Amino acid sequence: MPASEAGAPPAPFRLYNTLSRQVEPFEPLVPGHVSIYACGMTVYDHAHVGHARAFVVFDAFVRWLRTGGWSVRFVRNYTDVDDKIIRRAAELGEDPFALAQRYIDDFRADCDALELAPPEAEPRVTTSMDDILAMIGELVAKGHAYAQGGSVWFRVDSFADYGQLSGQRPDKVCAAPDTGDKADPRDFALWKAAKDGEPSWPSPWGPGRPGWHIECSAMARSCLGHTIDIHGGGLDLVFPHHENEIAQSTCANGQPFSRWWMHNGLLTLVKHTADGVVQDVKMGKSLGNVVNIRDALQQVPAEALRLYYLQAHYRSPLPWTDDALTEALAMLARLYEARELAARMQGEGDADRVAEALGADAQEVLSLGRAFPERFAQALADDFNTSAALGLAFELTRALNRLANHKKAASRGGPVVGPALEALAHLSVLGLLTRTSEAFDEEVKDKRLAALGIDRAHVEQLLAQRTQARADKDWARADALRAELDALRIVVMDRPGGVAWKLRLTEG
Template sequence: MSLRLYNTLSAEKELFVPRVPGKIGMYVCGVTVYDFCHVGHARAGIVFDMIYRYLRFSGYDVTYVRNYTDIDDKIINRANNEGCDYRTIADRYIATFDDDMDRLGMLRPTVEPKATDHIDDIIEIISRLIENGHAYTVEGDVYFSVETFADYLKLSKRNLDDMLAGARVDLDERKRNPMDFALWKATKPGEPWWESPWGKGRPGWHIECSAMSMRFLGPSFDIHGGGKDLVFPHHENEIAQSEGANGCQFVKYWLHNGFVNINSEKMSKSLGNFFTIREVLEIFDPETIRFFVLQAHYRSPLDYSDQNLKEAQAGLTRIYEALALLDDALSVDPVSTDTAPSAAELAEKAAGLLPRFKEAMDDDFNTAQGLGILFDSVRTLNRTMAEGAGKSSASRPALEQLKESCVEIGNVLGLFQTKSADWLAAREAEKKERLEIVSDEIEKLITERAEARKNKNFKRSDEIRDYLLTKNIQIIDTAEGTSWKAK
């Protein structure tokens, strides 16, 4: 089985064949750094981090480029509002972006270029576009002439006439076609600027990605990714610029992730219905957020809600509990040679886990199915453990294989990066922080209950248990004694 992925350009799943065997160039649109990132940005980051990890796991040598767009109208506006330099704003939000991504457990891309470090590259591409007739200058601005590029709109599959009929574009008399877009903008008072052959100005949106991808990956490369909302105009325009300048295919495979929704509506800055990554990290741990994102296919919409995050945490906890069971069993020597009734099934699940996971991932990165397969193994593991497999030398090879496979899967998904016992303890500690009862009192009541149970005073012991339950304390009786945990 080899990797197949959905290519926005062809609108179908295609067999993935890299341009150079064994090597992959991948460019993903980062963010415009003018504010904190929200959960929608987190999804895009997590999805492409997962893709990056899986491609590497599959044996490819991947060059992963993700840019910062650090010059743009919004950054300038914000700087003006705060009375500071655009650089101050850009640097501040580059730092918060990095921090958010690190906390979410993202691997750093191979290169993270900034648009303003590539002004020369941008100018060079624009010059070429003017030379070969794809662009024209007007009063210090430079526009791309969409009518000169026959393939324009091939990615978003529209046509110019329909787009114009909708007519929400600004009518600028200086443009040859209303759909022409800016490659270079002449400077206005109070704006940062760079020298160019067309006078002082700054790059338009879109051109920086053509410049940076070309610089680090060449004129033609394998994978370009981003959110669905970038298909038009951003990626469409990148194609026009890059193919117009280089005369060769820009990108072989276009990948686009679906949105995060709130009540079925797209989470977005303009609607104001967003939660920032740091807000959500106050409530949920990073892996819960990753798990939540990866439980859906990357192209599907994903509804964000407190309830859905809680369910994700419950699901992830189930896996971590199984991993803890596995860790405990493997940390001590086996004491029997008995074969558990389900031992054969466990061996089969252990051997099949990784191949089945790969098969799911090879089908357009189907992490939802991959996690389903993992849960399937978890159920079998729990059963055999309940049958005593953990103590038996007969089950060791299967348990070890299962453990190794889980580690590999975790490395691909960016999950299970914490020792199972520590992760569970951390969740437990979070719950305890929310309790309205001090542990001294709990301990006192547990002691009293133990006394009552010894005297067969079950009425009193049940009273204590039920009282603690109203305080979200769950009593757990074991052969070793009584413990408790927060619900």
């Protein structure tokens, strides 16, 4: 239940607004409630890890708002009819609606794999046609749009504030030589007259289909109302998509469209040019340099991908490299291992007294654990700074490990690490540290062994042989087996309770 309904006001926070280009204290339209519309997928291909960043960031953001007591209504659309879908379908000789549905199903599987909380609504263009036509009709009636040759165009000239989001000056905007006979080259399509063989819907202006931008304006209005709190999407949507949405919605609704515009940074890839220069270029479908979500998730657990995204601030560009994922996985493993060590600590009694008895490292764990909720909340309340928030978790992790080195920690540290364990549980807000250590270890082994092409049975066999060699005190043979395992990236750990092993995640 939202805290607002329970009487307590939701936790305040600050959020960067692309409109004002600064971080501002968030103020909802309706106290205690936040309405969010995020631009979703155009479903003509698999979703890639660049898309996933946007989805993970907004998923984490929404979850965090909810734990802060906000009542959130989150909407994310599907663009299921558009030029690219039609073209792709034609290439494959497939029905465009069937193709779109196929990729929607595909995308939902990715969402499940990424453990994204489902939005309250996922409107589709093809089922929102009435809303879209109604809005176009209003724009025509108000003189903001005109029909020409079966198409309807938005008259950019009729909206004085055009360009406010992207900083474009209306007189400097030069649109592409779009098809159709527009009155002004800057005008953009609200309704596209049907061409032969294309899917179309009847309209007062003749058969056709919606332009790209109008769908979001119409669906946001029907799902969330005339003015929404936060509109999100990738930075590459600022112009022209979001600019055009603002123009359409503001003109049709007669009131501001979205109070906040929240844009996530893009993934970049290192590109080696012919003359050996290295530069970062954006990952994009049109550049053909994408990595699909499912391919990434074959390499590592979804949580590692989440950590990879959230370790950087959402607005920063984020470099995608060959070992970025395994590096994130190594970080995640560090968190899991520390949590496990802490969870195994025994003992009882008053935390402060036990900490005093165990010494400074224990007292540090206790105070860091107690201070964590407040500091964590502060970091996230400052423009959703997940990077700083995660830094706190690693600070705590090191303190826990330091404590664990003490001889008495395992038998007596329990009360001291209580707050720290609660602190680490906070990371579930970001979708991290959500499973048991055993489940995590198994998933890592399964995925990494498969990704590296290593046979698990063979590994187990080598481990058994080494255990025998050690029992025989045949150290030479034990070391040789260790070396053999090491070549397979298997790290063997001799522990009091037996032999444990794991995969070396980062390159030495």
